[in-house]
Amino acid sequence: MKELKVTPIKDGTVIDHITPGHALKVLHVLKVPESTFSVVSILMNVNGKKGKKDIVKIENRELDPKELDKIALIAPKATINIIRDYEVVKKHKVELPKEVIGLTKCSNPTCISNAREPVESRFQVINRDPLRIRCYYCEREPEDIAAGII
Amino acid sequence: MPMNFKHRDIISIKDFSKEEIEYILEYAKHMVPYAKAEKHTTLLNQQILATLFFEPSTRTRLSFESAMHRLGGSVIGFADPSGTSLKKGESLADTIRMADSYSDAIVIRHPQEGAARLAAEFSEVPILNGGDGAGQHPTQCLLDLFTILTEKKKIKGNNVVLLGDLKYGRTVHSLAYALSLFKANLTFVSPETLKMPKEVINECKEFGVEPVSTSNLEKAIKEADVLYATRIQKERFPDAEEYNRVVGSYKVDNALLQQAKQDLIVMHPLPRIVEIHSEVDSTAHAVYFKQAFNGLPVRMALLSLILGGKKI
Ligand SMILES: Nc1ncnc2c1ncn2[C@@H]1O[C@H](COP(=O)(O)OP(=O)(O)O)[C@@H](O)[C@H]1O
Ligand SMILES: [Mg+2]
Ligand SMILES: [Zn+2]
Numbered sequence: 001m002k003e004l005k006v007t008p009i010k011d012g013t014v015i016d017h018i019t020p021g022h023a024l025k026v027l028h029v030l031k032v033p034e035s036t037f038s039v040v041s042i043l044m045n046v047n048g049k050k051g052k053k054d055i056v057k058i059e060n061r062e063l064d065p066k067e068l069d070k071i072a073l074i075a076p077k078a079t080i081n082i083i084r085d086y087e088v089v090k091k092h093k094v095e096l097p098k099e100v101i102g103l104t105k106c107s108n109p110t111c112i113s114n115a116r117e118p119v120e121s122r123f124q125v126i127n128r129d130p131l132r133i134r135c136y137y138c139e140r141e142p143e144d145i146a147a148g149i150i
Numbered sequence: 151m152p153m154n155f156k157h158r159d160i161i162s163i164k165d166f167s168k169e170e171i172e173y174i175l176e177y178a179k180h181m182v183p184y185a186k187a188e189k190h191t192t193l194l195n196q197q198i199l200a201t202l203f204f205e206p207s208t209r210t211r212l213s214f215e216s217a218m219h220r221l222g223g224s225v226i227g228f229a230d231p232s233g234t235s236l237k238k239g240e241s242l243a244d245t246i247r248m249a250d251s252y253s254d255a256i257v258i259r260h261p262q263e264g265a266a267r268l269a270a271e272f273s274e275v276p277i278l279n280g281g282d283g284a285g286q287h288p289t290q291c292l293l294d295l296f297t298i299l300t301e302k303k304k305i306k307g308n309n310v311v312l313l314g315d316l317k318y319g320r321t322v323h324s325l326a327y328a329l330s331l332f333k334a335n336l337t338f339v340s341p342e343t344l345k346m347p348k349e350v351i352n353e354c355k356e357f358g359v360e361p362v363s364t365s366n367l368e369k370a371i372k373e374a375d376v377l378y379a380t381r382i383q384k385e386r387f388p389d390a391e392e393y394n395r396v397v398g399s400y401k402v403d404n405a406l407l408q409q410a411k412q413d414l415i416v417m418h419p420l421p422r423i424v425e426i427h428s429e430v431d432s433t434a435h436a437v438y439f440k441q442a443f444n445g446l447p448v449r450m451a452l453l454s455l456i457l458g459g460k461k462i
Contacts, residue, residue, distance in 0.1 A: 110283055112264035117241050119268060137264025138285055139162065141349065 006043060012059040012083050015068070018075040020045050023054035025146050026071045026078070029103070036061060065092035072096040073103055074146045076131050096125050099136075104149050106135045107142035121150070155455035159270040160278045162286040163324045168331050174451055175296050181447035181454070184220055193458045194223035200253035201227035202245065203280070204260040209420060209442055210280045210289070214257045217449035223457075226252060246272040255457055258282075276456045284320050290419060291324045293448040295332070297441040298376055301415050305332040311370050313339045313400060314380035314425060316346040321419045322380055323350050326361070330354040336361040337370045341396045344386060367400055371410045377402065377435075378417045379425045403427035407435055417441050 006014075018026055023042045027033070032040055039059040045052050054075075068080050072094040082090035102120035106113050113121045113135065122136035134141050142148055153173045163171070183189040199218040203211050206229065215225045227249075242265060249256050250273045258269050259280035266279035266286070281287040298305050310329055312322050316338050326346065329336060336354060338346045338361055345363060354361050364370055371377065379402055387393035402416060402425060418426055418438040430436050 108263060110262050112242065112260075112262045112268045112282075115242070115262060116239075117268060118243050119271065135264065137267050138283075139164075140263070 006046075006055060006057060007041070008086055009057055009059050009083055010086055012038065012057060012061055013063045014081040014083060014088075015056040015058075015071070015075075016053070016079045016081060017048070017050075017077045018054035018056065018071075019077065020052040020054055022074050022146060023056050025074045025149055026054075026056060029071050029074065029149060030063070030068070032058065065090075068092070069095050069097060070103055073100055073131070073133075074149060076128065096128060096131070098125055099123065100125060100133060102150065104133075104142070104145055106138060106140070107144070107148055108135065108138050108140045111135060111138040111140070113137045121148075155452075156457075157276050158456050159266075159276050160288050160452055160456070161266045161270060162279070163288045163291045163328050165288075171292070171295065171328070171331070174292060174448070174455065175299055177455065178292075178296050178444075178447045178451040179300065181450040185217075185443070185446040185450055187220070191220075192222035193454055194218065194221040197223040197254045197457055198252065199223055199225050199227075199453070200249045200256045201225060201229075201280075202249055202256060202258045202260075203227065203229050204231045204242075204258070204265075205281070206230055207259050207280065209445060210259060210287075211257075213442075213445040214278070214280065214289075214449050214453075217446055217453055220446070221450055221453055221458075223254075223453075227257075242268060243272045246277075249273075250275050255453065278452065278456075281320065284318060286324055287320055288324065289445065289449055289452065290321050291328050292452070293441065293445045294321070294325050294378070294417065294419070295328055296444050296448050297417060297437060298334075298415075300444070301437055301440075302375060305329065305334055307334065308375040309335045309337065309373050310376040310378060311337045311339055311367075311374045312346075312378050312380070313367060313370075313402075315344045315382045315386060316340040316380075317344040318383070318386065319380045322378070323347070325378065326350050327353050330357040330359040330361075333357065333359065334376075335359070337374070338363045339365065339367050339370050339400070341365060341382075341400075344382070368406065368409065371406060371414075374410060374414055376415050376417060377410070379422070380419060381421070381423060381425060397424055401425065401427060402430060404429050404433065407433065410435070 038061045041057045043055040078094045080092040081088045100123045123133040126132045218225050246269045255276045257278045257280045261283050263283040263285035265282045270277040415437045416435045
């Protein structure tokens with residue numbers, strides 16, 4: 001039997017395996033709801049096969065998997081499922097780029113990237129699991145990456 | 151491997167391989183007679199170094215300026231940002247664009263971490279980091295390595311004790327990294343509240359070095375070949391009493407050095423306040439003034455390599 005604790009949608013996008021508690025941050029990064037009129041449903045702390053997770057469903061809208069890689073920073077295990085006529089027709093695992101630019105602030109208050117300079121924040125991904133990123137400018141590693149999301 | 155330093159930025163010691171560091175240190179040895187004005191050169195004749203000090207410094211600025219003059223070049227810049235357009239709110243990026251068009255290389259000291267890295271993005275000419283807040287100070291690290299190398303003939307295998315404020319001390323983090331790269335043995339001595347950060351210890355371990363952390367200086371000193379003392383700032387302590395207790399227990403004096411090896415060298419990035427008793431100055435252990443001098447040949451080597459491109 002299909003694992004379907006969520007109400008089925010006919011067409012749209014399901015973001016699955018979001019780090020529990022991070023669904024709202026994921027939506028924030030995707031600029032939802034500002035950028036969409038679609039019906040969006042959020043499930044938090046759902047029991048999945050591999051422990052707790054959050055799920056987001058966006059109806060009648062197919063998000064571009066490339067754009068979705070941005071959420072890898074806060075939900076590195078997320079999968080993107082494109083739903084057409086109730087079926088999953090495309091599945092994409094988010095992938096973290098080597099460098100993360102302009103997505104999360106440096107947690108070091110005296111880092112030059114937090115000053116009034118014409119640069120975006122910039123981090124190198126030094127480890128994927130557990131996720132570790134290092135500021136290109138001050139060389140420090142933020143502990144709570146999600147907290148810095150711009 | 152051919153070494154090419156021409157036009158390279160000097161931002162962080164981590165940007166350099168072990169071989170590159172060795173090359174710089176060897177070249178610095180060659181610079182010593184020029185630094186002492188026993189030999190003369192006009193290698194950087196007609197070249198201009200800009201020294202932008204957004205935060206005060208004595209040794210770093212003077213030795214960079216002296217290095218440039220000794221190489222036949224000239225220097226422009228400021229020693230303190232008051233009176234510059236920075237006070238009017240100009241961005242660092244704009245200040246750098248301006249200095250870039252007036253010079254062939256730029257030394258920057260700035261109170262914020264990452265400032266030198268940012269400067270390099272806006273500059274065509276090479277940037278030399280003279281210290282960015284609590285961040286990097288690569289030329290200090292190189293002169294520290296140079297001092298150990300010239301005093302001990304090698305870096306590998308020495309028992310190096312890093313003493314003092316290991317939590318906030320800017321020089322000790324990159325030094326611990328670099329010493330691990332060269333496979334020195336490390337002991338970290340600090341008060342409980344000023345211990346070496348976990349990330350730095352992990353970096354050492356990545357090079358196969360297992361640093362020992364302790365608060366007991368008397369024990370650590372016995373096997374040491376190098377004692378690197380740093381300043382403990384009063385501001386780090388909740389009250390004067392606690393500060394005095396800690397500073398008292400980490401004071402380097404002749405009584406302590408009696409328990410050390412004959413050929414132990416004592417280093418300090420200076421300025422020292424009370425960490426090293428002045429009675430130590432006249433002993434063979436004291437190399438901190440020589441260490442300060444070593445800033446000159448090391449900075450001369452860097453300037454020649456990135457600006458000259460050819461050797462003298
Ligand atoms: N029609 C649908 N409406 C809403 N959610 C769906 C639909 N089809 C599948 N899903 C959800 O999309 C995610 C991926 O589905 P599926 O590929 O079947 O599972 P899995 O990735 O766990 O193997 C799951 O969270 C599933 O509940
Ligand atoms: Mg599933
Ligand atoms: Zn930073």
